[in-house]
Amino acid sequence: MRIGELAGRTGVSVRSLRYYEDQGLLASGRSGGGQRTYDEEHVERVRFIQHLYAAGISSRTIAELLPCVERPSEENSGTAQARLAEERDKLARHIADLSRTLDSLDSLIASTADGTCNHHLPEGAPAADPARPTPVAAG
Amino acid sequence: MRIGELAGRTGVSVRSLRYYEDQGLLASGRSGGGQRTYDEEHVERVRFIQHLYAAGISSRTIAELLPCVERPSEENSGTAQARLAEERDKLARHIADLSRTLDSLDSLIASTADGTCNHHLPEGAPAADPARPTPVAAG
């Protein structure tokens, strides 16, 4: 497929796909006339890249994490493995932080629901269950 | 305290603190000579603002979420309440997404640990426990 179809199927702009290639995140074949060509695997890859972006990982780091783009992947795989584990743990800590922030928001919602607009922001709270919806104005 | 001390205690740059005030996130008193003054409550508030930033919430949204800065907070509190619940649920969904990404990273780590550098990126996986450390190169 060409770049327009890949963009349509992934919800990522054509501009971004070219940018990913610039950054070394995404490889592409070229047709005779020089147009980029992709196949099904690229759809998965682009979606995964989007997830990593959503996790706050920069394109440079993504390029380090996914060196399987077009490397022989034999000597550098050890380094990539370490970077991967490092970023994994960083993401885990980030999720834990966000869960605490979620708890803080819940405390804030609870404390402002009764009309008390107290500026004393919520203290540290234990981790929350992200799947529990808010009782007020949920959905 | 003055702005330098607040910066030191929160780990936020002086520049950012002034920016927060510009954006209506943070109020400050002024001394005779026009220098900003803060007290203990501002320390908590700045830290909370940082958490909201870390949750991917923009300064404009934060300003909408924390209108208690120096508003009468009587008529707009209903709107703020709705925005608060909205952002809370958005954050919860974001956390769920990140948990799936974490699972994907775990799958990637597992699949690359045995030397197989397969480009077939991990499928959708159920939510993970963010607190579990990685066995390889953990810590």
Next chain:
DNA sequence: CTTGCATCTGACGTCAATGTCAGGTTCTAG
């Protein structure tokens, strides 16, 4: 071959949060 849409490269614009610099003022120590 022509029409027209998709694509190409390359460059500049944007936006948010922050860095940094300049030139002037306030506060604190001696």
Next chain:
DNA sequence: CTAGAACCTGACATTGACGTCAGATGCAAG
């Protein structure tokens, strides 16, 4: 009072992930 650190306002610079535009080229249909 004086030196120097901290602070003030205002402005321009930076970074990352794009948007957007211009001018040229590829490609499928008639």
